[in-house]
Amino acid sequence: MKIDNHVHTHYCPHGSNEKMEKYVKKAIELGIDKITFTEHAPLPILDTVPDKDSAMNEKDVYEYLKEAKGLKAKYRHKIEINAGFEIDYIEGYEQETRLFLEKYPETIENSILSVHFLKLPDETYFCIDYSKESFIQKGEEIGYHMLYSIYEKTVLKALSNPYGPITPKKIGHINLIHKFEKSYQYKDMIDWVKLLKLAKKNGYILDYNFAGIDKEFYGKTYPNQMILDKAKNLNLKLEIGSDAHKPEEVGRYFIERED
Numbered sequence: 001m002k003i004d005n006h007v008h009t010h011y012c013p014h015g016s017n018e019k020m021e022k023y024v025k026k027a028i029e030l031g032i033d034k035i036t037f038t039e040h041a042p043l044p045i046l047d048t049v050p051d052k053d054s055a056m057n058e059k060d061v062y063e064y065l066k067e068a069k070g071l072k073a074k075y076r077h078k079i080e081i082n083a084g085f086e087i088d089y090i091e092g093y094e095q096e097t098r099l100f101l102e103k104y105p106e107t108i109e110n111s112i113l114s115v116h117f118l119k120l121p122d123e124t125y126f127c128i129d130y131s132k133e134s135f136i137q138k139g140e141e142i143g144y145h146m147l148y149s150i151y152e153k154t155v156l157k158a159l160s161n162p163y164g165p166i167t168p169k170k171i172g173h174i175n176l177i178h179k180f181e182k183s184y185q186y187k188d189m190i191d192w193v194k195l196l197k198l199a200k201k202n203g204y205i206l207d208y209n210f211a212g213i214d215k216e217f218y219g220k221t222y223p224n225q226m227i228l229d230k231a232k233n234l235n236l237k238l239e240i241g242s243d244a245h246k247p248e249e250v251g252r253y254f255i256e257r258e259d
């Protein structure tokens with residue numbers, strides 16, 4: 001069975017403006033049996049990136065879910081379509097995020113929990129995947145070791161059922177901190193096995209994300225091969241996703257490898 005369980009839409013401002021139906025048509029064309037839309041849920045904090053375009057607007061949530069439902073019905077004989085969210089785990093905003101999830105319980109099993117924002121010691125939030133320049137600037141300012149350690153601690157929290165029984169148990173691109181790794185010198189000290197063991201213990205699965213291959217300063221899947229091997233040793237379950245932000249990215253790099 002061919003699956004793409006990580007797909008974005010025009011509801012987040014940094015994606016393409018193409019209609020959701022175009023993603024569905026692309027998936028059908030590729031022979032995909034199931035896709036899951038996982039739009040960036042509205043942020044409980046003020047978006048810290050300069051363009052303020054990290055996530056969808058709260059007022060669009062209803063339309064997004066409705067549109068997905070309509071497509072699900074329309075294409076039910078050709079492809080299975082589900083909708084959830086890519087939820088940001090944001091330290092200190094667990095209560096707000098839990099309230100959001102409580103409003104849409106039917107989406108939880110289709111959702112991904114990702115860490116894009118770190119709470120820094122000065123209480124500000126930093127988006128780790130916005131740009132190489134901002135990452136390097138922060139790394140030089142507080143030290144790469146500090147940045148990586150905060151990332152590790154934040155992912156540990158995300159893997160600890162931060163919203164209780166309604167926590168989405170799929171961790172998005174677990175090593176997103178590596179996105180710009182080719183552009184600076186630092187030896188990663190994160191205890192990946194510890195993170196993976198916690199994921200296993202708490203029943204999480206891993207988002208096996210192919211977007212990283214297209215990233216200039218990374219060029220691999222998330223997780224990378226080293227983490228994948230460790231995850232396999234622990235029998236962790238993985239779910240493939242393109243993290244498509246345009247229709248033509250649906251199924252990128254993995255469709256031809258599967259049957």
Ligand SMILES: [Zn+2]
Nearest residue numbers: 008014040245
């Ligand atoms: Zn996105």
Ligand SMILES: [Zn+2]
Nearest residue numbers: 006008086243
């Ligand atoms: Zn995503």
